[in-house]
Every structure is written in C-alpha cells, then in structure tokens.
Amino acid sequence: MGFELIVTNGTIVTASEVLSPGIEIGVKNGKISCLGMFLPRSDNTLVVDARGGYITPGGVDSHVHFAQDNSPTGDNFTTGSRSSIAGGTTTVIAFASQKKTETTVIRCVEEYHTRAKDQSYCDYGFHLILSNPTPQIMATEMPLLIEQGITSVKLYMTYEPLKLGDAQLLDVLMSARTLGFTTMVHAENSDIISLISTRLEASGHTAPYFHAISRPQIAENEATYRIISLAELTDVPILIVHMSSEIAMKHVRKAQTRMLPIHAETCPQYLFLLSERLKATHGDAFEGAKCVCSPPLRHDPKDLEAMWTGIANGTFTVVSSDHAPSTYGHSGGKKLGLKGDVMRYRDIPNGVPGVETRLPLLFSYAGREKDSRLSLQRFVQLTSSDPAKLYGLEGMKGSIAVGHDADIVIWYNEKELKDGVTIRQSELHHGVDYTPFEGMRVKNWPRLTFLRGKKVWDRDNGGVVGDVLDGKFLKRGKGKIVVGRTGGEVKGMLAGERNYWC
Structure with missing residues (x-):
C-alpha cells in the first residue's frame, strides 16, 4: 500500500472512542489512509513508535x-x-x-x-x-x-x-x-x-x-x-x-x-x-x-x-x-x-x-x-473535532480518521513523565516574554507533533523540527451546527410570524 508513515504502539483517541491498543495509523500523501493492525511496511516507510502513549488529533x-x-x-x-x-x-x-x-x-x-x-x-x-x-x-x-x-x-x-x-x-x-x-x-x-x-x-x-x-x-x-x-x-x-x-x-x-x-x-x-x-x-x-x-x-x-x-x-x-x-x-x-x-x-x-x-x-x-x-x-471534542465542525474543517482536520489530514499528536507514556512537566517561560516558543501559567505542573506534554504526516515537533530531539513554510492557508467550508437546530419559533410570536419580515 506504500505507506510513507506508520504510527504504532499507541492508544488512539477520537471524539467518540478510545481505540484498542495495537491499532496503527497508516499515512500516505499527507492523509490518513488506513487504520488497522499489522500494517505492511516497506523500505521507504517511516515507522514511529508511540511507546505506549496516547495518540490524539x-x-x-x-x-x-x-x-x-x-x-x-x-x-x-x-x-x-x-x-x-x-x-x-x-x-x-x-x-x-x-x-x-x-x-x-x-x-x-x-x-x-x-x-x-x-x-x-x-x-x-x-x-x-x-x-x-x-x-x-x-x-x-x-x-x-x-x-x-x-x-x-x-x-x-x-x-x-x-x-x-x-x-x-x-x-x-x-x-x-x-x-x-x-x-x-x-x-x-x-x-x-x-x-x-x-x-x-x-x-x-x-x-x-x-x-x-x-x-x-x-x-x-x-x-x-x-x-x-x-x-x-x-x-x-x-x-x-x-x-x-x-x-x-x-x-x-x-x-x-x-x-x-x-x-x-x-x-x-x-x-x-x-x-x-x-x-x-x-x-x-x-x-x-x-x-x-x-x-x-x-x-x-x-x-x-x-x-x-x-x-x-x-x-x-x-x-x-x-x-x-x-x-x-x-x-x-x-x-x-x-x-x-x-x-x-x-x-x-x-x-x-x-x-x-x-x-x-x-x-x-x-x-x-x-x-x-x-x-x-x-478532550478531543473540545480541542479538535468540534472546532473543526463548527468552522468548516470537518473531514479535513480534527479527527484521526481515514481521509483526514495526518495531523497527529503523540503524548508521552506517563511512566516516562512521572513528575509531569512544569510550565516555564524559558521553555516556551512564543514571542512573548511571560506566561500566565508560570510554575504550573501538567502531567503530560506532546512528545511528537505531525502536520499532514510530516514531523514538525520532537520534544526529545531538537524541539521544533518543522519549517516556517509548512503551514498552508485553509479554504474552509461553511460550519456545521454542533448543538441545537434552526427553524424554531420564538415564544410569544405567531407561528410563521418571522416570515413577514425575513
């Protein structure tokens, strides 16, 4: 199948379920092309070991x-x-x-x-x-x-x-x-x-x-x-x-x-x-x-x-x-x-x-x-999948699913970070001279980040390894309603009253 990238040995989390350990992600042409077990490798396949950590979009x-x-x-x-x-x-x-x-x-x-x-x-x-x-x-x-x-x-x-x-x-x-x-x-x-x-x-x-x-x-x-x-x-x-x-x-x-x-x-x-x-x-x-x-x-x-x-x-x-x-x-x-x-x-x-x-x-x-x-x-709903739906990126971003961009985050196996990570301004990558969360301890941090199948962040080996030319403008479709529905009547107004002036 010619996978360019396979992510293995992790637990995949989507907006609806936590998949069984052992399921791998196969990536081709920057897209997730397959989820399955024992995906075929070739000499040109980059195999990334999630080391038992969670994998999120x-x-x-x-x-x-x-x-x-x-x-x-x-x-x-x-x-x-x-x-x-x-x-x-x-x-x-x-x-x-x-x-x-x-x-x-x-x-x-x-x-x-x-x-x-x-x-x-x-x-x-x-x-x-x-x-x-x-x-x-x-x-x-x-x-x-x-x-x-x-x-x-x-x-x-x-x-x-x-x-x-x-x-x-x-x-x-x-x-x-x-x-x-x-x-x-x-x-x-x-x-x-x-x-x-x-x-x-x-x-x-x-x-x-x-x-x-x-x-x-x-x-x-x-x-x-x-x-x-x-x-x-x-x-x-x-x-x-x-x-x-x-x-x-x-x-x-x-x-x-x-x-x-x-x-x-x-x-x-x-x-x-x-x-x-x-x-x-x-x-x-x-x-x-x-x-x-x-x-x-x-x-x-x-x-x-x-x-x-x-x-x-x-x-x-x-x-x-x-x-x-x-x-x-x-x-x-x-x-x-x-x-x-x-x-x-x-x-x-x-x-x-x-x-x-x-x-x-x-x-x-x-x-x-x-x-x-x-x-x-x-967590995935709030930070990835629902904003993608709401802002016209569903099917492209926000989910680990076949056909989506291979935007993947691999977290540490928590046994590797027993003491967590302390947020320090000196270790952040923005252009600002402070963080309001200075000194707060979090239990995990992204170990690896992939953008459309390309590794752009490797915390253990160089930090930012992507390129300033990697990011692309996204032509978004119309967003979807995530909660509720349109078409309701307003209390105190006649049925269809809105039609007189809409």
Missing part, C-alpha cells in the same frame, strides 16, 4: 490573535505558529480585523494573507472581525470571502473601536441567516463597563487589579442574554467566545435545552486563574498587567469550578486559547498602561498568551482516573 485552536495591529509587540505568524506546534496544535484560526473607518473588508483580508503566507509552521485560516458592516460589504464582499474560504465573522459588543449596536448586530445576523457564515460574539455590556471605569478612575482606582472590578460578571451576563435573544429572533446559530461567568453560561445552557443553536467557548485562563493574579507581586506593583484580559479573571474559585462544570455537562462546544499576546517588558506592550509611576489599566493591551499551553493544561485533567474532569474523548 492535532489541536484546532479556533481563536488566536497573531500579527494584530493592536498588539504590535506580540506574536506574528512565525512565532505564534511555532508555539502552536510545540503544544500540539496543528491548525489555528486567526483574525483579519476591519477598522471602523474602512468601508471594505477585502483590503484587510489581503493584508493578513501577506502577514501569514510562507510564515507559518502550522496550517491556518482567518475569521473576519467586522466593525463597520456596511450594506455593501454584506451584500457583495461577504459572498466573495465565503467563496475564498473565510466563512466566519467575529462581532464585538464592547470596545469602542470595534463594538456594534443592536441594530448592526441584527443586520449581520440576518446576513448570516442568508449566507450561512458562522458568527462569533464577544458579549459584554459596553455601557456598564464604561460607567464603572469612569467612576473608578475618578476615585484613583487605576491599578491593574481594577480591570477585574470594572468588568463585573453582570456585564457579561446581560450581553449574553441579549445576544442569545437576537440570535433567537433571527433564527441564527452563534458562538459566544471566551465565557467566564456562571450566570452567562447558564443562559447558554437554558437556550441549548430549548434546542437553540447557541455554542459557547471558554479558555484555560478561566479554568485556572483568578483575579488575585492582577495584584502586585514580587515587588512589582504593575506585574498584574500580565493577566489583564477580557472578560477579566474572576474572583472566586467557585467561578473556575463553574467553567469546569460547563465542560463536563456539554455546555461548552470548544476550548480555545484566545492567544492575545503583548510583551510585558516593552514600552509598546503591557507597559502602555504605565506612565512613570501612574498605572492606568484602561491603557493595558488586553489578552494573555496560551496557544502552546492549551492542550497540556486540559489534557492534565482528561482520562479515566478519579480526579479527571473530562474523558479523553471529550
């Missing part, structure tokens, strides 16, 4: 910020994608961002193609951030972008340079209903945040810790309920990104029980970190700026537990990194919020790095042990 991180104008000191595609493969992620979807002053989206997409082409260690796609969704853009440019494989948009309900009002949100949702693109939403109430921030500043409360005070959970809760209502009115699937609030999550859960197609995403920072990380540490009053992100880190360990509950009960469709890097030590990075001795959290660039640590952090709590928080299959 390459991670699909559907929410990363690389080469962003608002993060000039952060990762570009080269450093960000290098970090991705070192953490077992073989596909990222980054953001081409439209400015409010722009009356087209074509130029910003072309610009992001330039920033990524021949500069990525992993495969990549783009979401479009819409901040000025004119009728012309929605009628003529969005269909063109969909043909080009850019089939998802992100909308903001906060941040002055990006936020849309309800009427604009509804207009985009109506276009999504017609064109079928996937809609992501950052849900926080902008006016609540603005009022509190102004009053905090007037009282002199401007240190990084007050970022968490300025964005209370109720701001996320209200905006989440509102965008779910708008999505139900227009009968459109949405994904609410980087959720951190239990009540907001419960709005999603309640909508899902009514079979509404409301998807949700959370991130490792909302599973592991609390707002106390925003306070002064190690004699540096400003160090908390490293953990400024939005929504903010929450205050109580119960908030972390609530997010784990959402993972366990199926509320969350994906766990992404929201890798949004700005360096700490650079005057153009996090320290934009520090002028002399004056700290202003409003000026601190939002976001934390995490594309490399996402899979190891979550994998540490996956398994069959009593202290596990999710099954191995659920």
Whole structure:
C-alpha cells in the first residue's frame, strides 16, 4: 500500500472512542489512509513508535490573535505558529480585523494573507472581525470571502473601536441567516463597563487589579442574554467566545435545552486563574498587567469550578486559547498602561498568551482516573473535532480518521513523565516574554507533533523540527451546527410570524 508513515504502539483517541491498543495509523500523501493492525511496511516507510502513549488529533485552536495591529509587540505568524506546534496544535484560526473607518473588508483580508503566507509552521485560516458592516460589504464582499474560504465573522459588543449596536448586530445576523457564515460574539455590556471605569478612575482606582472590578460578571451576563435573544429572533446559530461567568453560561445552557443553536467557548485562563493574579507581586506593583484580559479573571474559585462544570455537562462546544499576546517588558506592550509611576489599566493591551499551553493544561485533567474532569474523548471534542465542525474543517482536520489530514499528536507514556512537566517561560516558543501559567505542573506534554504526516515537533530531539513554510492557508467550508437546530419559533410570536419580515 506504500505507506510513507506508520504510527504504532499507541492508544488512539477520537471524539467518540478510545481505540484498542495495537491499532496503527497508516499515512500516505499527507492523509490518513488506513487504520488497522499489522500494517505492511516497506523500505521507504517511516515507522514511529508511540511507546505506549496516547495518540490524539492535532489541536484546532479556533481563536488566536497573531500579527494584530493592536498588539504590535506580540506574536506574528512565525512565532505564534511555532508555539502552536510545540503544544500540539496543528491548525489555528486567526483574525483579519476591519477598522471602523474602512468601508471594505477585502483590503484587510489581503493584508493578513501577506502577514501569514510562507510564515507559518502550522496550517491556518482567518475569521473576519467586522466593525463597520456596511450594506455593501454584506451584500457583495461577504459572498466573495465565503467563496475564498473565510466563512466566519467575529462581532464585538464592547470596545469602542470595534463594538456594534443592536441594530448592526441584527443586520449581520440576518446576513448570516442568508449566507450561512458562522458568527462569533464577544458579549459584554459596553455601557456598564464604561460607567464603572469612569467612576473608578475618578476615585484613583487605576491599578491593574481594577480591570477585574470594572468588568463585573453582570456585564457579561446581560450581553449574553441579549445576544442569545437576537440570535433567537433571527433564527441564527452563534458562538459566544471566551465565557467566564456562571450566570452567562447558564443562559447558554437554558437556550441549548430549548434546542437553540447557541455554542459557547471558554479558555484555560478561566479554568485556572483568578483575579488575585492582577495584584502586585514580587515587588512589582504593575506585574498584574500580565493577566489583564477580557472578560477579566474572576474572583472566586467557585467561578473556575463553574467553567469546569460547563465542560463536563456539554455546555461548552470548544476550548480555545484566545492567544492575545503583548510583551510585558516593552514600552509598546503591557507597559502602555504605565506612565512613570501612574498605572492606568484602561491603557493595558488586553489578552494573555496560551496557544502552546492549551492542550497540556486540559489534557492534565482528561482520562479515566478519579480526579479527571473530562474523558479523553471529550478532550478531543473540545480541542479538535468540534472546532473543526463548527468552522468548516470537518473531514479535513480534527479527527484521526481515514481521509483526514495526518495531523497527529503523540503524548508521552506517563511512566516516562512521572513528575509531569512544569510550565516555564524559558521553555516556551512564543514571542512573548511571560506566561500566565508560570510554575504550573501538567502531567503530560506532546512528545511528537505531525502536520499532514510530516514531523514538525520532537520534544526529545531538537524541539521544533518543522519549517516556517509548512503551514498552508485553509479554504474552509461553511460550519456545521454542533448543538441545537434552526427553524424554531420564538415564544410569544405567531407561528410563521418571522416570515413577514425575513
């Protein structure tokens, strides 16, 4: 059969099952061409011994910020994608961002193609951030972008340079209903945040810790309920990104029980970190700026537990990194919020790095042990298969199955890592000068990563062994609904009432 690569002696994990040990993966032309036992070898076959470790699909991180104008000191595609493969992620979807002053989206997409082409260690796609969704853009440019494989948009309900009002949100949702693109939403109430921030500043409360005070959970809760209502009115699937609030999550859960197609995403920072990380540490009053992100880190360990509950009960469709890097030590990075001795959290660039640590952090709590928080299959769903389905990559990425790209992660046999791995900034591969997870211990780490059958990461023998030319732009199809369904009626409206105005 002419296999170029055979992976043997491991336990394969898919979104639905853990396969029996002994099943091998046969790879040809960068695709998985066979799963079976005792696959035939030839002199030209590279046989890779998994050494009894688990084998999972390459991670699909559907929410990363690389080469962003608002993060000039952060990762570009080269450093960000290098970090991705070192953490077992073989596909990222980054953001081409439209400015409010722009009356087209074509130029910003072309610009992001330039920033990524021949500069990525992993495969990549783009979401479009819409901040000025004119009728012309929605009628003529969005269909063109969909043909080009850019089939998802992100909308903001906060941040002055990006936020849309309800009427604009509804207009985009109506276009999504017609064109079928996937809609992501950052849900926080902008006016609540603005009022509190102004009053905090007037009282002199401007240190990084007050970022968490300025964005209370109720701001996320209200905006989440509102965008779910708008999505139900227009009968459109949405994904609410980087959720951190239990009540907001419960709005999603309640909508899902009514079979509404409301998807949700959370991130490792909302599973592991609390707002106390925003306070002064190690004699540096400003160090908390490293953990400024939005929504903010929450205050109580119960908030972390609530997010784990959402993972366990199926509320969350994906766990992404929201890798949004700005360096700490650079005057153009996090320290934009520090002028002399004056700290202003409003000026601190939002976001934390995490594309490399996402899979190891979550994998540490996956398994069959009593202290596990999710099954191995659920781990694959959240980090690979469901984001692939949701964003138009099903059949190509996110699964170890015949016909899919041979994106494969081989983890250590845990007997080889009895003490686990301690996360250290000095050992990570991003272009940022810190990690918010410094010193945390994880039980495993990707030993080998393959991108379309090519070994690109070998932790024991050279680390990154791929090439910056390996990554390819992914022309994505339209995403699929993972939870719920369309076609429902709105309570209080007549059957078919929507047809009068849709």
